[in-house]
């Protein structure tokens with residue numbers, strides 16, 4: 001087909017796109033196919049952003065890209081070429097990015113050995129680009145081709161935005177009404193199961209009732225207790241947590257209610273958690289572990305809002321709201337006479353059950369993003385984005401330890417990826433954690449081995465694969481450096 005015919009077909013597809021009533025993703029892909037054919041580009045890609053920094057991607061679609069090529073393009077988008085196009089509002093065209101002084105220093109440009117790139121900003125309310133890369137026909141994109149691509153970019157911006165709106169409206173977020181009304185900081189997810197937990201939070205938070213949060217370990221019960229407090233009348237007061245499983249049996253009463261001198265040998269006046277939570281919320285985690293003797297005193301506190309500190313003759317008043325949590329079957333414990341029935345009924349006024357991660361797998365993507373952001377901040381590490389394959393891997397994995405296990409595995413993956421100075425977090429960064437024990441934790445020995453392996457890999461890469469040079473930098477004998485390289489199965493051919 002000659003160029004004029006290709007151009008005509010391309011503009012026809014743009015017109016069809018402008019008329020599309022349902023999801024415009026299909027017609028947009030047709031336009032990209034037309035652009036690739038006309039321009040002889042190897043790949044075409046559209047991306048829209050949250051803001052001008054081109055940092056947070058909102059939506060993208062591509063033609064001629066495998067998933068990993070799309071990932072590679074994203075590496076460029078966040079760093080240089082796309083940012084330059086968006087910030088200047090001008091087309092960026094380079095016949096050879098690798099030799100172009102504007103971009104040649106960029107790691108991603110170097111890694112991909114980028115040649116011809118044409119990047120045109122989209123017209124419309126949100127920043128975005130139309131990005132063409134590679135030339136099957138060699139040489140730069142011809143000026144008349146650049147003109148056509150600029151024409152197309154002028155029209156498709158608004159439609160691409162419609163695609164993002166369509167995607168969002170296709171999957172309404174049931175947690176949204178609650179997020180708009182309540183403070184639910186850092187609780188990631190948009191599943192129906194999570195929305196129904198939020199509904200229970202919204203019902204219980206304005207009342208001063210005792211709440212029992214149940215559900216498997218690591219599902220976020222503590223977070224929900226905090227959310228109830230944050231949205232209650234007591235939010236300006238303290239939120240005091242006591243993990244009943246973490247305190248030795250003999251100390252739990254003094255820990256909870258405080259003690260006076262003489263309560264036990266060497267006892268001084270100590271403030272208990274009940275007093276510390278005055279005016280606020282007392283969160284009793286792992287409530288099933290509270291010894292029977294302390295259960296009676298807790299019942300008295302719940303019934304009369306009064307208690308005795310150890311060895312105190314004075315009945316103290318308490319203005320606290322109690323939230324308790326457990327992953328145990330309290331009814332079973334009651335049947336086994338290991339938990340007081342009257343206390344169980346007192347605690348069980350309003351129950352919120354946290355679903356396991358298996359019951360809300362659609363939250364995995366949100367959890368991965370939210371946890372990685374938080375972990376990067378906590379450790380002062382770069383906010384590395386996961387590759388699309390990473391999400392797929394997480395979704396295909398069982399998480400018996402729920403969000404806690406996911407968090408630990410992500411933490412290890414982020415640390416590994418950052419140590420490697422990787423562009424993305426990839427499934428292999430997670431997979432190494434499989435060498436950890438069944439609880440998902442990595443032992444000290446294993447963590448040290450992983451650290452050493454990453455260090456050798458990195459230093460070897462810096463030394464251009466030269467073991468003697470790497471040994472000199474690390475101040476170790478060459479034979480030792482060689483053995484380490486062998487022991488960690490590092491292939492010199494993989495080092496670039």
Ligand SMILES: Nc1ncnc2c1ncn2[C@@H]1O[C@H](COP(=O)(O)OP(=O)(O)OP(=O)(O)O)[C@@H](O)[C@H]1O
Pocket residue numbers: 186187188189216217218219220221222223224285286325326327367370371403404407
């Ligand atoms: N929806 C969520 N969004 C973000 N982080 C979460 C979410 N749910 C749990 N987490 C994180 O997972 C970890 C475990 O959560 P949490 O301690 O609240 O679980 P738990 O159910 O109280 O566990 P346990 O029964 O062992 O006490 C915490 O680091 C928490 O921040």
